[in-house]
Amino acid sequence: MTKQLSGPEVAQQIGEKFPDTITGSDETAVFVRSEALLEVARFIKESLDLDYLNSITAVDYIDYFELVYHLTSLENNHSIILKTKCHERKNPKVPSVVSLWQGADFQEREIYDLLGISFDGHPNMKRIFLWDGFQGYPLRKDFIIDVPGGGKATKQ
Amino acid sequence: MTLETEPVTINIGPQHPSTHGVFRMRVTFDGEVIIDMEPVFGYLHRGIEKLAEHKTYVQNIPFTDRLDYLAAMSNNFAYVLAVEKLAGIEVPERAEYIRIIMAELMRISSHLMGVGFFLNDMGAFMTPVLYMLREREKILDLFEMACGQRLTYNYMRFGGVSHDIPGEFIPALKRFIDEMPGYIDEYDQLIAENEIVLARTKGIGILPADKAINASVAGPVLRASGVKWDLRKADPYSIYDRFNFDVPTGTNGDNYDRYRMKIEEIKQSVRIVKQAMEQLPQGEVCTRVSPTFKPPKGEAYGRVEGPKGELGFFIVSDGSAKPYRFKVRPPALINLTVLRDMIIGWKLADAIVTFGSIDICMGEVDR
Numbered sequence: 344m345t346k347q348l349s350g351p352e353v354a355q356q357i358g359e360k361f362p363d364t365i366t367g368s369d370e371t372a373v374f375v376r377s378e379a380l381l382e383v384a385r386f387i388k389e390s391l392d393l394d395y396l397n398s399i400t401a402v403d404y405i406d407y408f409e410l411v412y413h414l415t416s417l418e419n420n421h422s423i424i425l426k427t428k429c430h431e432r433k434n435p436k437v438p439s440v441v442s443l444w445q446g447a448d449f450q451e452r453e454i455y456d457l458l459g460i461s462f463d464g465h466p467n468m469k470r471i472f473l474w475d476g477f478q479g480y481p482l483r484k485d486f487i488i489d490v491p492g493g494g495k496a497t498k499q
Numbered sequence: 500m501t502l503e504t505e506p507v508t509i510n511i512g513p514q515h516p517s518t519h520g521v522f523r524m525r526v527t528f529d530g531e532v533i534i535d536m537e538p539v540f541g542y543l544h545r546g547i548e549k550l551a552e553h554k555t556y557v558q559n560i561p562f563t564d565r566l567d568y569l570a571a572m573s574n575n576f577a578y579v580l581a582v583e584k585l586a587g588i589e590v591p592e593r594a595e596y597i598r599i600i601m602a603e604l605m606r607i608s609s610h611l612m613g614v615g616f617f618l619n620d621m622g623a624f625m626t627p628v629l630y631m632l633r634e635r636e637k638i639l640d641l642f643e644m645a646c647g648q649r650l651t652y653n654y655m656r657f658g659g660v661s662h663d664i665p666g667e668f669i670p671a672l673k674r675f676i677d678e679m680p681g682y683i684d685e686y687d688q689l690i691a692e693n694e695i696v697l698a699r700t701k702g703i704g705i706l707p708a709d710k711a712i713n714a715s716v717a718g719p720v721l722r723a724s725g726v727k728w729d730l731r732k733a734d735p736y737s738i739y740d741r742f743n744f745d746v747p748t749g750t751n752g753d754n755y756d757r758y759r760m761k762i763e764e765i766k767q768s769v770r771i772v773k774q775a776m777e778q779l780p781q782g783e784v785c786t787r788v789s790p791t792f793k794p795p796k797g798e799a800y801g802r803v804e805g806p807k808g809e810l811g812f813f814i815v816s817d818g819s820a821k822p823y824r825f826k827v828r829p830p831a832l833i834n835l836t837v838l839r840d841m842i843i844g845w846k847l848a849d850a851i852v853t854f855g856s857i858d859i860c861m862g863e864v865d866r
Contacts, residue, residue: 345734396715398800398828400813411813413800417712417728446715448836457548472541472865481549488549 346421347371348391353423356390357383372424377410380427381438381464384412388443392416393423396444401454403484408435408460429460439465457482506534511847513542519616520861524850531846536839540832543865551825556582556657557790559825563812564651566827567863569612572605572642573805575655580736581801581812582657586794591783594659595738599775600672601645601654602803603768607679608638609806610719610761610768613858617758618690620855621699627689634682637675644668657792659785672776679769683762691762700754704841704853707752714836718808719760720857724752730804741778742771757856791820798824807831807858827866831859 350368357373358365364379375383387393397413412425429435439462440447451462452471459480461468470477479486512523521542527535547566551559563578564571576598583590590598612635615628639649645664646654654661690696706716711724721728729746731739747763749756796818802811808830815824834857842850 394712397802397809398715398811398813398826400824400826402815402824402826411798413811413813417726417733420733444715445710445713446833446836448714449832453832470541472544474541481546486549 344420345415346419348421348423350423353387353391357386360386366428372411372426374426374428377427377429377437380425381440381443384425384440384443387414387423387425391421391423392418394418396440396446397422399440399447399450399454401458401460401482403458403482405484406430408432408458410437410454410460412440435460436463437461438463439468441465456480459483504530509847511851513539519855519859520864522859522861522864524854526842526847526850528847533842533845533847533850536842536850538835538838540865543861545866547866548825548827551822553821555791555820556794556822557792559822560655561651561653564653565862566829566866567609567805567807567810567831567860568650569860570605570609570806571650571652572601572654573609573803573810575652576602576737577801577803577805577810578812579655579657579801580803581799581814582794584801585797585799585814585816586657586792588658588788589786590659590737591786592780593663593782594784596775596779597645597660597664597784598655598737599739599742600772600779601642601652601660603772603775604638604641606768606806607765607772608635610765611635613719613806614686614690614758614761617852617855617858618696620851621696623696627686630682630686630689634679637671637678641668641671641675644671656785657788659783661785663784669776669779672772676769676773676776680766683766686762690758696758697755699849699852700758700856702751702753702755703845703849704754704856705752706837706841710837710840711752715833716808716837717830717834718805719764720757720834720837721808722747723749723756723760725750730802730809734802736801736803742774744768744770754852754856757858761858793818793820802828805830807860807863808834827863829863829866831857831861831863835859835864 350372354365354368354373364376367374393414393416395415395417400411402409408429410427415422454460456470456472506527506529508527513521523539525537547562563574566574611631615631618627643649646652706724708724708726711721725748727746727748744767794816798815800813811828813826814822817823841853
């Protein structure tokens with residue numbers, strides 16, 4: 344069974360090394376300030392041996408974007424969730440973790456494509472599924488779907 | 500006199516027999532050798548994650564069939580696991596066993612297609628794949644008995660499965676399980692020691708273990724590089740902890756190992772199905788859940804070891820009848836991260852074989 348590391352314990356470890364970077368924690372997750380994401384990720388990658396990035400998700404909560412990083416150590420079979428918030432909506436920017444985990448490459452591009460969050464330091468930050476001239480970011484909650492044949496679908 | 504040379508860029512795909520759907524590679528050559536490759540996706544992008552936000556939880560089950568359409572049962576499985584985790588729904592014992600049987604049959608079917616089309620890409624045109632379609636057909640017949648569908652099953656439900664298996668299912672399954680080892684031997688006679696297969700796959704497209712881990716590669720591709728990581732063992736979901744099976748691993752991480760992994764996993768899946776069939780208890784197959792049920796506010800990440808790797812669903816609920824966020828962790832897309840590194844320095848024909856060995860499904864890559 345993969346052991347879920349406790350959020351508060353990991354948060355404490357990070358807090359000792361990098362004060363003022365943690366904004367909270369719950370049972371399974373640690374919340375980190377987005378500016379400090381890269382250095383915190385590098386620190387826990389080494390100290391907790393988190394060599395495997397399962398997935399990156401971004402969620403649009405209208406007031407802010409939340410990025411969710413599922414991290415696992417294949418060696419010790421434990422995992423932790425790292426979360427960060429991005430309050431900017433017009434031009435949201437978060438540091439890229441491609442330099443730590445290559446597996447973030449396409450996932451960060453996908454988030455940029457569908458939610459419009461750009462990742463600082465990504466080697467190839469451009470749309471992945473949609474074409475270059477596409478207007479807007481479909482997975483944002485305020486994106487309005489044009490129905491074929493005219494008309495607009497209701498905004499959720 | 501010196502000859503001036505310059506790199507040439509060629510498009511492979513989107514319409515190409517070996518791209519398994521609509522996938523495009525912009526490959527740059529220096530003479531015959533590949534020096535760069537850029538994958539281009541999106542030809543099959545249907546916006547499933549957005550569509551799912553406008554449908555109820557139950558209505559989303561058929562959408563998951565359309566991700567990796569060669570392994571629709573596994574997609575169903577991962578999605579219902581995520582929602583069950585979110586809402587805390589109990590699953591009856593019999594349904595758990597039926598799910599395992601279906602998921603493992605799906606793995607066999609998907610791997611058969613993976614190996615068959617891999618050989619197709621290599622130039623063994625259609626003969627091996629037709630042998631494998633023969634066995635896949637038997638699996639599809641079984642699925643048809645259980646749920647009436649042959650490709651998109653929509654079989655799993657929150658709290659169980661949609662129908663109990665009919666009376667003729669178990670005898671047919673038993674026949675299949677008895678025959679399958681013989682068929683695997685037949686494939687091995689055809690392929691395993693074939694000189695052309697060995698020449699085209701051994702030592703080509705090597706993926707070192709540390710690189711595979713760093714690039715979040717999963718499934719048979721990861722295990723072919725020698726990393727013993729299978730979610731059925733490492734983080735057992737459902738009732739996988741009750742079965743005896745091994746996790747095969749490769750040593751070199753080359754094309755040959757990736758092909759072997761699939762054949763070895765088929766053998767293990769046959770073992771699991773056999774045990775599940777013998778232990779199958781009687782009883783209910785589904786806990787009743789309302790079609791418009793509302794899970795509590797929260798989030799859950801459910802995952803299975805799909806045929807192509809870790810298939811995960813990250814569901815965020817705001818307490819309404821529709822998911823607030825529906826995110827798929829697509830193993831096929833993430834496995835492609837390493838394709839560029841694997842084919843640089845090789846020739847075009849090797850690139851096609853290496854690409855085939857990763858075994859992708861564009862329905863899942865583009866979503």
